[in-house]
Amino acid sequence: MDASAILDVALSQAFDGRIALVSSFGTESALLLQMAAQIDRSVPVVFLDTGKLFPETLDYRDRLVDQLGLTDIRVVTPASVAIAREDAEGKLWREDADRCCELRKTKPLQSALDGFDAWITGRKRFQSLTRAAVGIFEPASDGRIKVNPLAHWTVDQIAAEFDLRELPHHPLEAYGFLSVGCTTCTAPVAPGEDRRAGRWRGMAKTECGIHMPALAFA
Template identity: 40%
Template sequence: MRFEEIQHRIEQYKSQGKTLFTTSSFQSHSLVLLHILSRIDNTIPVYFINTGYHFPETVKFKDQVADEFGLNIIDLKSDVPKFMQRDPMGKLLFTSDPDHCCYLNKTRPVDAMLLSHDIWINGVRADQSATRAAMKEEQPAKYGCVRFHPMLDWNSKMIWQYQKEYDLPRHPLESSGYVSIGCEPCTRRLDPDMQEREARWFGMNKVECGLHTDLINK
């Protein structure tokens, strides 16, 4: 979708009395959607899923982007304290059960947002994975909420061109070889022969956190 189409759809939702929100990981490529939303309506709440495991650089970058774009950013945290996020051996869940770790720190907090909002503006792209390629531009989620995927038909070249046109800031870890940046324990630098998402949960047979598998109706 192009800017005008995204703007029209958002204005249409608002005219229908729909409540909107978006989420962001504040990676460089995710800033395109945030910048577009800031041009359309910067009061739409942007939830930063604060797992407590993010790189310090990501948290600092989030604050920088909030200031530059004039966004309404809200931290979204798990209601389960870290000392309870351990397996029977006492190890933190990201070491032994990353799926459950993601559920507690990402999926469950956003699940609650679906109860209180009508439209989830989500920046997934079809070129990122087979799971995302199977998604539709508008797709039902839980509790009657609808996922709106305005970036679905964008590719990495289009993202780069928009970043260049508007001189968007870049995540500080990109210069160190990080491309897909999530929680620090589950993110590694990208090797030349790896695809973007393979830098996440490396060696764990896992490519999604649950936000785009559990919180969507096919």
Template identity: 40%
Template sequence: MEFHEIEAKILQYKEEGKRLFTTSSFQSHSLVLLHILSRIDRSIPVYFINTGYHFADTVQFARQICHEFGLPFVDIKSSTPKIMQKDADGRLLFVSDPDYCCYLNKTQPLDTILRSHDVWINGIRADQSATRSAMKLEQPAPHGSFRFHPMLDWDKRKIFAYLREYKLPRNPLDAKGYASIGCEPCTRRLDPDMQEREARWYGLNKTECGLHTDLVAK
């Protein structure tokens, strides 16, 4: 979608009385959607799913970007304290059961937000993974809400052209060799022969945290 198409769709949602929100991982490529939204409607809240395991650089950068773009920043966390996120051997779940860790710290908190909103503006792109390439522009989500994917047909070239055109800042972890940034224990630097998302949950049969698999209406 081009800017004018995204703008028209968001204005349509607003006229229909829909309650909108977005989420962001605050990776450099994620800033394009946030910047576009800041040009259209600065009342749309940005929910940051604060797992408690993010890089300190990401947490600081997230607040900085929302301040610079004039967007409301909302920090959400799991209702399950970390002391209860351990297996029978006392290991934290990101070590022994990363799927359940993601569920408690990402999927479950956002599921609560979907209950009070109508439209989740989501920045996934079809070129990121097979799971995401199967998504549609608008897709039903739990609790009668739906997902809107305005960046679905964008690719890396278009993303970075936008970043350059508007001179948007970069996540400081870019300069440290991180291309796909998530929680610190489950993210590694990208090797030259690796695909972007292979840097997440390296060595495991896992490429998604659950936000784009569980939070889709079946």
């Protein structure tokens, strides 16, 4: 099955009305978003606004939502009480990056996914060594199913499809940002590095915590 067929099965059959697409609106996001929009423009799209994102990412999100005609964008933010209590100065990322991600991403997403049995991600095997075994369907630790329609796609396939579909690129990609997260923990990538090498550079960290390792079955 190709990616569009996988999405169609997930959205229209396996998890009809019980699935969301979680998107960072990053450098590769437009492709998956367009594929989903072509099947159902009303698919719930969850966007985690950590409060530390690049302005370019927010502008790119708005552009894509308008261009693709997506009608259900759910912007999720960290709990203000938790931020005031644990990261009032906004420097937690320096002291405890894992806790910062938990506070600003993992916990907000858990709440946003209430009522859903599955969620769609844009992870691919080529992105990093930690994602080399990503499956098409994965059981998550919370009992939900993660669907990764582009898991088996290559860099060249992604690039070719962007051109074919005339999709706009994230503005920071032109400056070497091949994977874009928070301003505090994202840097450009050097030639030959993993596309996610610029995330948490210099830290003993490669994932925010949303995607914990799980046994893939497809």
